[in-house]
Amino acid sequence: MDVTLYESGTSRSSRCRWTLLEAGITFNSVAQPELAKSDEVKAMHPLGKLPVAVIDGRALFESAAICTYLADHAPDADLIAAPGSWGRALHDQWTAFALTEMEAWLWNTAVNKFVLPPDQRIEAGFEQNAMMFGRAASMLNDVLSRQDYLVEDRFTATDIIVGWIVNWGRRQGLLENLEGLQAYLQRLFERPHCAFAKD
Ligand SMILES: N[C@@H](CCC(=O)N[C@@H](CS)C(=O)NCC(=O)O)C(=O)O
Numbered sequence: 001m002d003v004t005l006y007e008s009g010t011s012r013s014s015r016c017r018w019t020l021l022e023a024g025i026t027f028n029s030v031a032q033p034e035l036a037k038s039d040e041v042k043a044m045h046p047l048g049k050l051p052v053a054v055i056d057g058r059a060l061f062e063s064a065a066i067c068t069y070l071a072d073h074a075p076d077a078d079l080i081a082a083p084g085s086w087g088r089a090l091h092d093q094w095t096a097f098a099l100t101e102m103e104a105w106l107w108n109t110a111v112n113k114f115v116l117p118p119d120q121r122i123e124a125g126f127e128q129n130a131m132m133f134g135r136a137a138s139m140l141n142d143v144l145s146r147q148d149y150l151v152e153d154r155f156t157a158t159d160i161i162v163g164w165i166v167n168w169g170r171r172q173g174l175l176e177n178l179e180g181l182q183a184y185l186q187r188l189f190e191r192p193h194c195a196f197a198k199d
Contacts, residue, residue: 001025001055001056001073002055002056002057003020003025003026003027003028003053003054003055003070004027004028004029004030004053004054005017005020005027005028005029005030005051005052005053006030006032006035006041006044006050006051006052006053006054007029007030007031007050007051008031008033008036008050008051009031009033010195010196010197011033011050011051012050012051012063012164013050013051013063014164014195014196014197015051015063015064015066015067015160015161015164015195016051016053016063016066016067016070017029017195018160018193018194018195018196019066019067019070019071019079019157019160020070021193021195022077022079022157022160022191022193023070023071023073023074023077023079024074024076024077025070025073025074033050035050036048036049036050043059044059044061045059045061049061051063051066053066053069053070055069055070063161063164064095064099064161067157067160067161068080068091068095068157068161070157071156071157079156079157080156080157080158081151081152081156081158087151087152087156090150090151090152090158091150091151091156091157091158094150094151094158094161094162095158095161095162097136097140097162098140098161098162098165098166099161099165101132101135101136102133102136102137102140102165102166102169103165103168105129105130105132105133106129106133106165106168106169106172108125108129109125109126109129109130109172112125112126113126130172130174133169133174134174137166137169137174137175137178137181138178140162140166140180140181141178141179141180141181142180143180144180144181144183144184145179145180148184148187149187150162155187155188155191159188160188163184163185163188163196164196166181166184166185167185167188167196167197169181170182170185171197171199
């Protein structure tokens with residue numbers, strides 16, 4: 001597989017970098033965050049966002065989609081439940097849950113803190129965003145207090161996708177009293193290829 005990853009540090013790009021490393025896929029890296037919104041990136045992702053992976057000449061965006069495709073195409077690494085299996089249904093469940101019930105709330109706060117220009121920001125939702133993230137995080141905390149990983153009792157790409165948002169919550173100070181999620185992150189950080197921000 002010929003892969004070029006257009007990436008931006010420990011942003012959501014790091015999900016893709018970590019997946020590539022776990023999968024043992026050699027890849028080219030274009031690590032230039034300033035390329036976001038450039039014509040070069042817009043030719044691959046019309047919103048000009050990163051990451052984008054060019055895989056065998058075709059561009060794919062959305063970090064979760066990139067991780068899933070890469071994991072599917074590295075069968076020797078055994079990094080994801082097989083398509084059509086119950087484990088794969090759980091992969092879809094947990095990634096959709098994390099992206100919509102957790103990441104979306106923190107993204108809304110980020111958009112209104114530093115992504116949009118000041119005159120377009122609305123600050124009224126910060127508290128509600130933290131509360132809604134907290135509800136979903138608390139449920140995930142219960143799950144991950146009973147099991148080490150999300151799917152098939154083993155580390156998979158599902159944990160890379162979901163773990164990134166758990167880590168964002170940690171960095172926002174939203175994991176206090178959620179010991180199950182804190183311990184889950186420690187398990188992820190112990191993996192040598194973990195590409196997440198650890199500050
Ligand atoms: N849902 C997308 C989010 C991509 C995204 O928003 N990337 C940010 C960096 S974390 C970006 O490119 N921002 C530049 C911009 O919006 O101009 C994914 O998971 O890949």
